[in-house]
Structures are given as structure tokens and as C-alpha cells.
Amino acid sequence: MSDLRQKALDYHALPTPGKIGVLLTTAAETIEDLSLAYSPGVAEPCREISNNPDDVYKYTAKGNTVAVITNGTAVLGLGNIGPMAAKPVMEGKSLLFKRFANIDSFDIEVTHKTVEEFVNTVANIADSFGGINLEDIKAPECFVIEKALIERCKIPIFHDDQHGTAIVTTAGMMNALEIQGKDIKQASIVCLGAGAAAIACMALLIKCGAQRENIYMLDTKGIVHKGRDDLNEYKKLFANNTDKRTLDDAISGADVFVGLSGPNLLSQAQVKLMAPNPIIFACSNPDPEIKPEDALAVRSDLIIATGRSDYPNQVNNVLCFPFIFRGALDVRARTINDEMKVSAVHAIRTLAKESVPVEVLTAYGEKELNFGKNYIIPKPMDSRLLAAVAKAVAQAAVDSGVATLPMPDNYMS
Numbered sequence: 001m002s003d004l005r006q007k008a009l010d011y012h013a014l015p016t017p018g019k020i021g022v023l024l025t026t027a028a029e030t031i032e033d034l035s036l037a038y039s040p041g042v043a044e045p046c047r048e049i050s051n052n053p054d055d056v057y058k059y060t061a062k063g064n065t066v067a068v069i070t071n072g073t074a075v076l077g078l079g080n081i082g083p084m085a086a087k088p089v090m091e092g093k094s095l096l097f098k099r100f101a102n103i104d105s106f107d108i109e110v111t112h113k114t115v116e117e118f119v120n121t122v123a124n125i126a127d128s129f130g131g132i133n134l135e136d137i138k139a140p141e142c143f144v145i146e147k148a149l150i151e152r153c154k155i156p157i158f159h160d161d162q163h164g165t166a167i168v169t170t171a172g173m174m175n176a177l178e179i180q181g182k183d184i185k186q187a188s189i190v191c192l193g194a195g196a197a198a199i200a201c202m203a204l205l206i207k208c209g210a211q212r213e214n215i216y217m218l219d220t221k222g223i224v225h226k227g228r229d230d231l232n233e234y235k236k237l238f239a240n241n242t243d244k245r246t247l248d249d250a251i252s253g254a255d256v257f258v259g260l261s262g263p264n265l266l267s268q269a270q271v272k273l274m275a276p277n278p279i280i281f282a283c284s285n286p287d288p289e290i291k292p293e294d295a296l297a298v299r300s301d302l303i304i305a306t307g308r309s310d311y312p313n314q315v316n317n318v319l320c321f322p323f324i325f326r327g328a329l330d331v332r333a334r335t336i337n338d339e340m341k342v343s344a345v346h347a348i349r350t351l352a353k354e355s356v357p358v359e360v361l362t363a364y365g366e367k368e369l370n371f372g373k374n375y376i377i378p379k380p381m382d383s384r385l386l387a388a389v390a391k392a393v394a395q396a397a398v399d400s401g402v403a404t405l406p407m408p409d410n411y412m413s
Contacts, residue, residue, distance in 0.1 A: 012088055019091045020098070020107070025061070061104060063332065066325050067129045068093045069108045069122055074138035074161070077285060083109035086136055093135060093160075101322035101386060103329065105133075115141050119148045126153040130329045133321065134159040139196040140232050156328045156336045162200035164317035167324070167341055169258065169281060170204045171348035172315055172377040176303045179373060180277040182255055184209040188275070190250045192289060193260035194219035199234050201258060207342060216240055216250040223250060248273070255279065263287030268298045280304045283315050303373045312374040319348055319378060323386055327393030330411065331403035343396035347388045351378045359383070387412035
């Protein structure tokens with residue numbers, strides 16, 4: 001058994017099984033405390049909420065809670081391993097919500113036979129929470145589930161595998177394009193992968209200026225093009241009118257490669273075919289489409305990012321999802337819309353251009369980090385992300401009309 005494997009198992013098992021728990025937020029030491037916490041005193045907030053349903057935010061923890069919900073059908077690189085096997089990942093997500101944004105989070109694993117059953121289960125419990133983070137649900141069902149829940153629920157619904165990945169990828173990509181002297185409107189983009197994350201990434205890049213006709217998406221059968229009759233409605237959005245059919249065809253002269261597929265699928269020979277000053281986001285985890293050292297061995301003019309913490313430019317959703325929800329909860333947003341996602345993109349990319357605090361350098365064992373080829377996106381342990389992203393998201397919610405509360409005074413200042 002490897003050292004890492006045993007450490008991971010011990011971390012989850014000791015000293016108490018799992019990674020999360022429940023803490024009391026009020027006194028429960030005397031008989032009077034108990035009479036207020038439960039019967040008879042608890043009847044009073046019940047009456048208030050019955051008379052005014054919005055008072056649930058005043059008298060309960062609802063406003064600072066997020067449910068992390070999965071069916072275990074697309075867990076990490078492990079695939080469809082089922083709800084219970086996915087539970088450690090969901091607990092981990094809850095840990096990150098608490099650690100980075102002080103949001104109380106509960107993991108919920110759903111067993112179901114149909115998409116409708118899953119949607120009904122989640123919709124029926126949704127009002128218990130301030131927001132819902134969908135996680136590790138396979139495509140294309142994840143698109144159907146998210147859309148249905150957004151329509152039925154009055155709280156923010158966010159599928160992080162789609163939108164969290166898209167926000168962080170787009171933030172890093174826009175900075176990389178700037179460093180490489182490329183215009184997003186002109187950039188030729190190859191996307192290897194056509195699942196939930198890939199489709200969401202390309203959609204958000206388009207919202208930030210990329211041109212649909214310059215995007216070449218590939219699935220297991222090659223280029224997604226208009227001549228194919230086997231595309232679902234989501235892939236059809238990216239069907240290119242082109243005679244390119246293979247990765248070799250698409251990568252020749254490309255400015256950008258985005259990998260959301262599997263390990264070792266991009267070769268050094270293909271990297272050599274890319275345009276001058278290329279950008280590679282090899283985001284397959286734990287093993288990227290190409291290792292940075294292999295790509296840099298053949299292209300010194302390259303910027304490369306991965307999903308791994310042991311290389312520069314880590315594309316990690318934790319840069320986004322805790323703070324998206326923090327901002328959404330604090331203005332009681334009804335949904336997380338495109339304006340809020342784009343605002344998060346710009347907040348993250350702007351932070352990468354600012355001086356890096358000493359505590360961040362210390363955490364990563366770095367003497368300096370400066371905006372450039374090896375630092376295109378903030379580090380996950382940068383505490384400034386909370387204020388920067390949450391404030392931008394909350395303001396976007398207010399400005400776009402989906403907030404039900406005004407911007408708090410001196411918010412995150």
C-alpha cells in the first residue's frame with residue numbers, strides 16, 4: 001500500500017470517521033437553555049415563520065447552508081461508483097465550503113432509478129437549504145437535472161462540475177491569452193472532451209468573447225461537426241461547419257488546447273503543430289492530457305495549466321464555488337445567473353495581477369509569484385479570494401435583479 005494511499009485512508013478514518021460534523025451555535029447548558037432550544041420555547045419562532053415564511057432566515061440556519069448533492073454517477077475519474085462511494089467526495093466539498101467561506105454544508109447522496117425521481121427528491125427538500133451544489137452527476141443527465149431544479153426551486157442551484165470548472169478555466173484562459181498577446185475573439189480553440197465540464201467551459205468562453213466558429217470540440221468519435229447525425233442537443237451547440245475530423249487536424253495552428261478528457265491524449269508531436277505562443281490547459285485529473293515537462297520540452301513559448309497542485313497554474317474549482325455561494329447567500333439570490341458567473345471570472349483573473357501576500361508565498365514555499373507564464377491564476381490558499389469573488393458575485397446579483405436583499409453595507413471590506 002502506497003504512503004499516500006495509507007495517509008488518505010487514515011485522514012478519513014481518524015480520529016473520527018469522516019471530515020465534517022455539527023457544532024452548536026447557541027447555549028445548551030441549563031434547563032432554561034433547553035426550554036428555549038426545544039419545547040416549549042421553540043414554538044415561538046415556529047409561529048413567526050408560519051406568519052411570515054421569510055422569517056425562516058431570521059430564526060434558523062437556512063441562510064448559511066448549502067446542500068452538496070450527488071447520485072455518484074460521475075465521481076472524479078472513478079466513474080459511476082454509486083452514491084455511497086461518492087460520500088467522501090461530498091464530505092470533502094462540505095469541508096471546503098466551511099474552510100474557505102464559512103458556509104455550513106451537508107452532503108446528500110441520492111439513490112434513484114430515473115432522472116425524474118432524482119429531481120423530485122431534491123426539489124422536495126430544497127427549501128431546507130440556502131442553496132444547492134450539484135456534484136458528480138454524469139452528462140447528459142446533469143444538464144436536464146440542473147435545468148429542472150432551477151425551474152422548480154427558489155434557491156440557487158449550481159452544478160460545480162460544469163460552472164465552477166468553467167469559471168476558473170475562463171479566468172485563467174483570459175489571463176493566459178493576455179500574456180501571450182492573443183485576442184480571445186480571434187483565438188482558435190481546441191477542446192478535447194464533450195462532457196458537462198467541456199460544454200460549460202466553451203459556453204462561458206463564448207460569453208467572454210470567444211467565437212463559436214473558432215471552437216473545435218472533440219468527443220470519442222472525433223470532431224463535433226455539422227455533418228454528424230449522432231450528436232445530442234448539447235453537443236449540437238458546438239457542431240462546427242468544418243472539414244476537420246481529427247485532433248491532428250484541429251490542433252494544427254491552434255492557439256489554445258483545453259483538455260477535459262483523459263490522460264496522455266495530447267502528444268509532443270501535436271504540441272509542435274500549435275501556433276506560436278500556444279496555451280494548453282491539460283485538466284484531466286489526476287493525470288493530465290500531457291505532462292507539463294513533456295509539453296515544455298518541445299515548446300518553450302508555451303503556457304500550460306493543469307488540475308494538479310504540484311505544477312504551476314492549478315485550475316481548481318475551490319477558487320470559485322465557496323465564494324460564488326457566499327456572495328449569492330449574502331444577498332439571498334434566487335439563482336446564480338450568467339452575470340454572476342462572468343463577474344466571478346473577472347474577479348479571479350484580476351486578483352492574479354495583484355501582489356501576492358507573504359502568507360500565500362509561505363504556504364506554497366515560494367519566494368515570489370508574479371503575474372506571468374507560471375502564475376496566471378491565484379493560488380487556492382489565497383484568503384483574498386473570499387472578499388474579491390463574493391463581493392463581485394453579490395453585486396452582480398443585485399445589479400441583474402436576482403437578489404432579494406440589498407448589498408450589505410461595507411460588504412467584505
